[in-house]
Amino acid sequence: MRKATATTGFLFSLPAIIFFLLFILVPVLSTFVLSLTEWKGFSLENIRFAGLANFGEMFTDTVFFTSLKNTLIFVGLTTVLLNLFGFIGASIIDTGIRGSGFLKNAVFLPVLLSPIIIGIMWSRMLDAFGIVNQLLKSAGLIQLPVMFLGDERIALYTVIGATIWQYTGYDMLLYYAGLQGVPSELIEAATIDGASPLAIRIRVILPVLSPVIAIAMLLNMIGGFKVFDIVYVMTAGGPNNSSHVFATYLFQQAFRFNRMGYASVIAIVIIAFSIVAALLRLRTVK
Amino acid sequence: MKKPLAVRIAQPTLILALGVAFLLPVIWVISLSLRSKKDVFSALFFTRELHFENYLSAWKTFNFGGLFLNSAIVTVLSVLVILVISSLAAYAFSRLRYRGSEFFFYMILMGMMIPPAAVVIPLFLIIKNLGLYNTHTALVLTYIAFGLPIAVLVFRGFFMSVPEELIEAARIDGTREAGTFMRIIVPLSTPAFATVIIFSFMQNWNEFLLALILLKEKALYTIPVGMANLVGQWDSPWQLIAAGVVIASVPIFLVYLLIQDLYIKGLTAGAIKG
Numbered sequence A: 001m002r003k004a005t006a007t008t009g010f011l012f013s014l015p016a017i018i019f020f021l022l023f024i025l026v027p028v029l030s031t032f033v034l035s036l037t038e039w040k041g042f043s044l045e046n047i048r049f050a051g052l053a054n055f056g057e058m059f060t061d062t063v064f065f066t067s068l069k070n071t072l073i074f075v076g077l078t079t080v081l082l083n084l085f086g087f088i089g090a091s092i093i094d095t096g097i098r099g100s101g102f103l104k105n106a107v108f109l110p111v112l113l114s115p116i117i118i119g120i121m122w123s124r125m126l127d128a129f130g131i132v133n134q135l136l137k138s139a140g141l142i143q144l145p146v147m148f149l150g151d152e153r154i155a156l157y158t159v160i161g162a163t164i165w166q167y168t169g170y171d172m173l174l175y176y177a178g179l180q181g182v183p184s185e186l187i188e189a190a191t192i193d194g195a196s197p198l199a200i201r202i203r204v205i206l207p208v209l210s211p212v213i214a215i216a217m218l219l220n221m222i223g224g225f226k227v228f229d230i231v232y233v234m235t236a237g238g239p240n241n242s243s244h245v246f247a248t249y250l251f252q253q254a255f256r257f258n259r260m261g262y263a264s265v266i267a268i269v270i271i272a273f274s275i276v277a278a279l280l281r282l283r284t285v286k
Numbered sequence B: 001m002k003k004p005l006a007v008r009i010a011q012p013t014l015i016l017a018l019g020v021a022f023l024l025p026v027i028w029v030i031s032l033s034l035r036s037k038k039d040v041f042s043a044l045f046f047t048r049e050l051h052f053e054n055y056l057s058a059w060k061t062f063n064f065g066g067l068f069l070n071s072a073i074v075t076v077l078s079v080l081v082i083l084v085i086s087s088l089a090a091y092a093f094s095r096l097r098y099r100g101s102e103f104f105f106y107m108i109l110m111g112m113m114i115p116p117a118a119v120v121i122p123l124f125l126i127i128k129n130l131g132l133y134n135t136h137t138a139l140v141l142t143y144i145a146f147g148l149p150i151a152v153l154v155f156r157g158f159f160m161s162v163p164e165e166l167i168e169a170a171r172i173d174g175t176r177e178a179g180t181f182m183r184i185i186v187p188l189s190t191p192a193f194a195t196v197i198i199f200s201f202m203q204n205w206n207e208f209l210l211a212l213i214l215l216k217e218k219a220l221y222t223i224p225v226g227m228a229n230l231v232g233q234w235d236s237p238w239q240l241i242a243a244g245v246v247i248a249s250v251p252i253f254l255v256y257l258l259i260q261d262l263y264i265k266g267l268t269a270g271a272i273k274g
Helices: A002-034 A053-060 A062-094 A100-112 A115-125 A131-138 A155-180 A184-192 A197-208 A210-225 A229-234 A246-256 A260-285 B005-022 B024-033 B053-061 B064-095 B101-113 B116-129 B136-160 B164-172 B177-188 B190-206 B209-214 B223-232 B238-258 B260-271
Strands: none
Touching: A002 A260, A002 B064, A002 B101, A002 B116, A002 B136, A002 B177, A053 A260, A062 A100, A062 A155, A062 A210, A062 A246, A062 A260, A100 A155, A100 B005, A100 B238, A100 B260, A115 A155, A115 A229, A115 B024, A115 B223, A115 B238, A155 A210, A155 A229, A155 B260, A184 A197, A197 A210, A210 A260, A210 B260, A229 A246, A229 B223, A246 A260, A246 B116, A246 B209, A260 B101, A260 B116, B005 B024, B024 B053, B024 B238, B053 B064, B053 B238, B064 B101, B064 B136, B064 B177, B064 B190, B064 B223, B064 B238, B101 B136, B116 B136, B116 B209, B136 B190, B136 B209, B164 B177, B177 B190, B190 B260, B209 B223, B223 B238, B238 B260
């Protein structure tokens, strides 16, 4: 009986294991092999062993360091601001004041859409002819249009802004669910003690929410490290490679410049960050 | 303690204004989608005349019929297979444990942390060597692999909560494991199935990177690749792009309005603690 159960169990899980091995584990392992090769074009016949040359190149590649810096800025800013806005939004809809339901759906709407759609929308809005420049101009604040996506100094931050607009609703809902779990006696007691509403938020509610904060931050970080779609559609890493993140730079090297070996080195960096995040995530699963 | 009238009016007004302000980009895009060619850059918001025919030409320009069909094929197939494979595996990992099942469970769970971006190069090679480059099968297979981990996690968490007595009773009746699974576990687990369906549906419907790399022919494009491709061409008229944005967004939003609570639960499945 027990043995039969074990066999059935193995058979039941076998398809999932096969999919995992073929499309996730084998690719992860082969990335390490590929990173040691020099290889132009898509045909495997042109592949040759290159030792650690790709890793050496990485350390002298300024665009790689730009993408590293940008990824960290992206992760840092989106994580902090999404959590902040999410918490504020959740606090507002948690009051239950009339209109809260509308606000909840309004802020959640962009979460439903693909980052491609969001990127297309924001690219038009912030274009030289878009509404933002129209308004700034008619308010007399600028003469020439601001090149939100064409200026090396601000392109990355424009994409970050669009990302925050898209995902605030997600964090808001996580925090909203968390707020439902705060015991009302706790808040009543603090109110009777004469604590101000703001003090209650910070001293009473936030500590109870700490598991929610941990998970929301972690999810935002994981999402930030792998960001590709919205950067690709808004700037494609430009202008002049100034807004590359890991994934867009990898894509450019692999599929635009056909440099699969070097791109695999960037892939390893992404995998390394992912494993760190995975270990942190595993602690919240257990 | 009743609030003064002014506060009772001011608060909802403020909240409504906040919601509308947040949606300004959406409102602007809708207004853009209804403008005539000559008003595209001159108007701020809605113009006097509304050009609904823009939607018809956007539908044709973007080939939305084809895009929707392609996205539907890829999404429906991958979600169906994810449901079957991940529920079976989760049942094994929770109720039919064998030596090594814990190991396999955590291994698959780690898959959740590997973003497709990190493995696109070998995936591209594997798909090409399987002769599947530029096919919908390529997308379905890879979407299944990347959709499995979270689905297994959701199902396993749910199956753990099914009372052991129910399963034991079925076993004593002599029902085979497959029968127990189909007749007892599956009917009890509709909430878990709903969560996984919505989560995987959203993920695969919106997926972009793999579709960008594994497809070549425009006729096979899914909605995100199709739209990114067309917008990449600089001469695409703005009012048509805007109409395309609205067309691509409306179906998802309607589904959300119909099943809001399920949707939120499904989308936040990534946040569950297992």
